[in-house]
Amino acid sequence: MKTLLLKKLNNIRGKRILIIGDIILDKYVYGSVDRISPEAPVPVVKIEKEEYKLGASANVAKNIVKMGGIPLLVGVIGKDKDADIIKKLLKENNISSNFLIENKRLKTILKERVIALNQQVVRIDYDSDNTYLRSGAQILNLLKNTSYHGVIIEDYNKGFLNASIMKKITDWCSKREIIAVADPHPTRDIGFYKDTYTITPNFSEAISLLHLKREIPIKQIIKKLHKKCKNEITLITRGSKGMLLYDGNYHFIPTRAKKVYDVTGAGDTVVAIFTMAIVSGFTPIEASQFANYGASYVVTQIGTTACTPKIMKEILESE
Numbered sequence: 001m002k003t004l005l006l007k008k009l010n011n012i013r014g015k016r017i018l019i020i021g022d023i024i025l026d027k028y029v030y031g032s033v034d035r036i037s038p039e040a041p042v043p044v045v046k047i048e049k050e051e052y053k054l055g056a057s058a059n060v061a062k063n064i065v066k067m068g069g070i071p072l073l074v075g076v077i078g079k080d081k082d083a084d085i086i087k088k089l090l091k092e093n094n095i096s097s098n099f100l101i102e103n104k105r106l107k108t109i110l111k112e113r114v115i116a117l118n119q120q121v122v123r124i125d126y127d128s129d130n131t132y133l134r135s136g137a138q139i140l141n142l143l144k145n146t147s148y149h150g151v152i153i154e155d156y157n158k159g160f161l162n163a164s165i166m167k168k169i170t171d172w173c174s175k176r177e178i179i180a181v182a183d184p185h186p187t188r189d190i191g192f193y194k195d196t197y198t199i200t201p202n203f204s205e206a207i208s209l210l211h212l213k214r215e216i217p218i219k220q221i222i223k224k225l226h227k228k229c230k231n232e233i234t235l236i237t238r239g240s241k242g243m244l245l246y247d248g249n250y251h252f253i254p255t256r257a258k259k260v261y262d263v264t265g266a267g268d269t270v271v272a273i274f275t276m277a278i279v280s281g282f283t284p285i286e287a288s289q290f291a292n293y294g295a296s297y298v299v300t301q302i303g304t305t306a307c308t309p310k311i312m313k314e315i316l317e318s319e
Helices: 002-012 057-066 081-092 137-142 163-177 201-212 218-229 266-279 284-298 308-319
Strands: 016-021 023-036 042-055 071-077 100-104 110-116 117-128 150-154 179-183 234-237 241-248 251-254
Touching: 002 266, 002 284, 002 308, 016 057, 023 057, 023 071, 023 081, 042 057, 042 081, 042 110, 042 218, 057 071, 057 081, 057 150, 057 266, 071 081, 110 308, 137 163, 150 163, 150 266, 179 266, 201 218, 201 234, 218 234, 218 241, 234 251, 234 266, 234 284, 241 284, 251 284, 284 308
Parallel strands: 016 071, 016 150, 023 110, 071 100, 150 179
Antiparallel strands: 023 042, 110 117, 234 241, 241 251
């Protein structure tokens, strides 16, 4: 398999992938801990440095561009300093901001993580009510006169997507025979992602989408997802246990990660690389294996990061 993936590695270059979904700015605050607070049994973190990274659908776009693709990012941001940081980071990563919807009534979503001793101490979320889009017309107007090889729907259920918009997106893809891959949110009804090519939940998200108990066998879970969502294939990521792909048959894909430091953004890497591979002529099994290799790299890094063709080549050749 690795020899075949190496041969197909260059096929993904130049693929145009549309990413529609919630945009989040990730802030990382790094520090050291040498005492416990006298006010409460919590560590006192002495701040040493701060950095910002693209999160959610913006991180998917970063994964696309790092692997040699061309991402087109559609999402909403506010008109504030965090939005300015996002646009700056997009420019630094050669990602166009032309498809962003800016709204001064909204606050750009920020997730702040405090990290000490190579561990996340706390995460602080600055959410915003982005439920202002009443239909998908504003999104679809942005898509005219532009061609794509594939579409990724990156859903964090922050208000940008609703059932009406999803239906318009999937209908738009269907008419143009464009593959749509959804990274689902566990609080949604599973029917929200109906008629996509595939969904890529992790195990916890899968059981939440189906309202099942964790004790249910994984084969039953993925088959239920497949039936209810009516996908062509279904893919569940399982952390240290790898992945499970269902296409009428079950394909268990073992993890490749030797060490795991931070799983942040691993799902973004999977959906990005999987989609690029599928639209480049990879079979679903090959695309899953390919995405699995990419995820095996990002979980060894602190914070959201991305795989590159050079890194992927090194991973495949070292196996």
